[in-house]
Amino acid sequence: MSNQNEPMTAGPAEEITLAARRRRGAFSAAMHEVLKAPPTAKFGLIMIFAYLFVAVFAPLLAPYGEAEVVGRQYAPWSDEFVLGTDQIGRDMLSRLIFAARNSVSIAFLTTLIAFLLGSMLGLLSAVVGGWIDQGLGRLVDVLMAIPSLIFTLVLLTIFGTDLITLILVIALFDATRVYRLSRAVAVNVVVMDFVEAARLQGEKLPWIMAREVLPNILPPLAAEFGLRFTFVFLTIAALSFLGLGIQPPTADWGSMVRENATLINYGDITPLLPAAAIALLTVSVNFVVDWFLHKTSGLRDV
Amino acid sequence: MHPVFRTCLQRLALGIATLWVVSVIVFSMFELLPGNFAQAVLGQAATPEIVENFNKRAGLDRPFLERYGTWLTGAVQGDFGLTFGSLTSAGTQARTVASVIMPRLENTLFLAAAAAACSVPLALGLGLLAALYRNSIFDRVVNAATLTSISFPEFFVGYILMLFLAVQHPWFYATASVDSTTSFWEHLARIGLPVIGLTLVIVAHMMRMTRAAIINLLASPFIEMARLKGMPPSRVIWHHALPNAWAPIATVVALNLAYLVVGVVVVEVVFNYPGVGQLMVDAVQSRDIPVVQACAIIFATVYILLNLSADIIGIATNPRLLHPR
Numbered sequence: 001m002s003n004q005n006e007p008m009t010a011g012p013a014e015e016i017t018l019a020a021r022r023r024r025g026a027f028s029a030a031m032h033e034v035l036k037a038p039p040t041a042k043f044g045l046i047m048i049f050a051y052l053f054v055a056v057f058a059p060l061l062a063p064y065g066e067a068e069v070v071g072r073q074y075a076p077w078s079d080e081f082v083l084g085t086d087q088i089g090r091d092m093l094s095r096l097i098f099a100a101r102n103s104v105s106i107a108f109l110t111t112l113i114a115f116l117l118g119s120m121l122g123l124l125s126a127v128v129g130g131w132i133d134q135g136l137g138r139l140v141d142v143l144m145a146i147p148s149l150i151f152t153l154v155l156l157t158i159f160g161t162d163l164i165t166l167i168l169v170i171a172l173f174d175a176t177r178v179y180r181l182s183r184a185v186a187v188n189v190v191v192m193d194f195v196e197a198a199r200l201q202g203e204k205l206p207w208i209m210a211r212e213v214l215p216n217i218l219p220p221l222a223a224e225f226g227l228r229f230t231f232v233f234l235t236i237a238a239l240s241f242l243g244l245g246i247q248p249p250t251a252d253w254g255s256m257v258r259e260n261a262t263l264i265n266y267g268d269i270t271p272l273l274p275a276a277a278i279a280l281l282t283v284s285v286n287f288v289v290d291w292f293l294h295k296t297s298g299l300r301d302v
Numbered sequence: 303m304h305p306v307f308r309t310c311l312q313r314l315a316l317g318i319a320t321l322w323v324v325s326v327i328v329f330s331m332f333e334l335l336p337g338n339f340a341q342a343v344l345g346q347a348a349t350p351e352i353v354e355n356f357n358k359r360a361g362l363d364r365p366f367l368e369r370y371g372t373w374l375t376g377a378v379q380g381d382f383g384l385t386f387g388s389l390t391s392a393g394t395q396a397r398t399v400a401s402v403i404m405p406r407l408e409n410t411l412f413l414a415a416a417a418a419a420c421s422v423p424l425a426l427g428l429g430l431l432a433a434l435y436r437n438s439i440f441d442r443v444v445n446a447a448t449l450t451s452i453s454f455p456e457f458f459v460g461y462i463l464m465l466f467l468a469v470q471h472p473w474f475y476a477t478a479s480v481d482s483t484t485s486f487w488e489h490l491a492r493i494g495l496p497v498i499g500l501t502l503v504i505v506a507h508m509m510r511m512t513r514a515a516i517i518n519l520l521a522s523p524f525i526e527m528a529r530l531k532g533m534p535p536s537r538v539i540w541h542h543a544l545p546n547a548w549a550p551i552a553t554v555v556a557l558n559l560a561y562l563v564v565g566v567v568v569v570e571v572v573f574n575y576p577g578v579g580q581l582m583v584d585a586v587q588s589r590d591i592p593v594v595q596a597c598a599i600i601f602a603t604v605y606i607l608l609n610l611s612a613d614i615i616g617i618a619t620n621p622r623l624l625h626p627r
């Protein structure tokens with residue numbers, strides 16, 4: 001797509017035509033962009049697809065079952081158990097593979113809920129304004145004044161550590177950040193003439209939110225989705241590591257590190273593998289987001 | 303009254319109000335507890351008399367507002383009531399939350415202060431250099447390295463350090479176990495690895511934010527004007543950029559020290575350091591509510607105070623407010 005090469009210093013009005021043109025031949029344009037991407041972004045994209053592949057085909061790739069006890073505890077690396085076994089004799093490699101499925105899907109679901117909630121309320125605030133905007137704004141201020149990990153710990157004390165609670169609690173706190181961003185971006189769009197025209201035409205509120213404003217704030221929201229995903233992923237991993245997140249016997253990278261941490265004292269790197277799996281995924285997503293931000297914000301300085 | 307002073311007072315009042323709202327939220331959330339909480343804590347074997355006795359000793363039989371009043375007046379004086387842990391086992395001496403938290407709070411503050419002392423100068427220096435020499439090799443290397451380290455979970459950094467610096471090469475203590483008899487220098491030596499771990503995590507965030515803030519500042523028209531006047535670069539930096547840089551730098555430092563509050567929880571667990579973070583995790587697992595409440599309030603207070611001080615430094619050093627026309 002040729003217009004991608006021009007400096008995008010244009011105002012919002014021109015970005016809208018860009019967005020419209022971008023939709024045509026979106027796939028070939030995307031492929032073109034990917035081929036021009038810096039090596040870090042390419043690496044990130046390849047890794048993300050590799051993780052997705054492993055997550056989808058986990059049962060076919062794993063040599064043993066997810067919670068199947070197959071050997072003695074803490075068996076060393078061998079032909080039978082490629083990465084050894086864990087503290088109750090489950091195959092480490094199989095659990096690593098199944099954890100990809102559990103951890104990634106849970107984090108993705110949480111981020112999705114946070115985005116639905118946050119962006120919808122943010123759009124509502126920006127479009128309607130008035131006391132709804134004020135009320136939501138103050139509520140978010142208070143929620144953001146408390147460190148979210150601490151608040152999450154408080155909520156988990158009350159409701160116990162089951163998966164649904166975990167997802168909803170983390171989604172709620174992440175929704176506050178999404179709300180802030182989407183409101184801030186949407187406020188600039190709401191004052192533009194075409195929104196005013198839509199209002200005068202008598203379009204209903206959902207139409208204005210979804211069809212007039214939302215398409216124009218998608219690029220920053222998409223980048224934010226990546227960032228929020230890594231943040232949610234790290235939060236869930238930290239909670240699981242603390243023994244308060246995803247509960248056994250479900251395989252999860254965070255809790256696997258905790259369960260096998262004693263092996264570190266004997267110089268064994270096996271407990272670091274799940275942690276490395278987390279790090280590799282979050283690094284990859286960050287690389288891609290970094291590239292995407294440069295693309296959409298029109299920065300040309302690097 | 304000087305406008306700066308008035309604005310600062312307003313922010314202070316706002317901070318205290320936020321803290322009060324937080325205390326209401328933290329306290330009232332425990333009203334959401336499902337059903338008979340005492341029964342759940344004490345287990346199915348507990349007889350109704352034991353449950354009733356527990357409720358009475360924990361004060362759960364009194365109305366909400368009365369309990370909140372008692373708790374709040376106690377909390378501002380550092381008294382957070384009795385731990386549930388000491389109430390559930392009949393006959394044992396009741397322990398106050400304050401007596402459990404105080405020694406651990408000292409440990410956590412010690413760790414946080416050491417980590418801050420290492421990370422703040424390092425991050426500001428690196429961020430400033432990266433901003434001044436933008437797009438150089440140095441900038442790119444630092445940028446990639448910090449982006450990578452931001453993406454690492456804290457426990458990953460912690461265990462890597464433990465593996466390489468304590469197990470394979472025994473230069474540091476693998477676990478940071480200290481007690482009240484540990485001397486100051488011994489204490490400092492034992493928290494070597496946790497401090498390095500926290501520093502690595504925080505420096506990345508702080509350095510990136512410093513770089514962005516400085517770049518943002520250097521792009522503003524009055525800097526360009528000063529340059530175009532033919533002013534020497536050092537004078538541009540010291541007399542034009544720096545007075546306006548305090549606010550963003552203070553914000554960056556305070557935000558990241560607030561991040562330290564959260565990072566400390568995981569790092570304490572990794573290195574088995576007896577601090578407030580570890581205590582809170584244990585309390586959440588055993589559902590010892592008074593302890594969780596106290597820890598949450600302490601963490602939230604530190605967090606709010608740090609953000610507040612960033613605000614106030616930003617206002618107090620703003621040249622436009624200091625010299626009103």
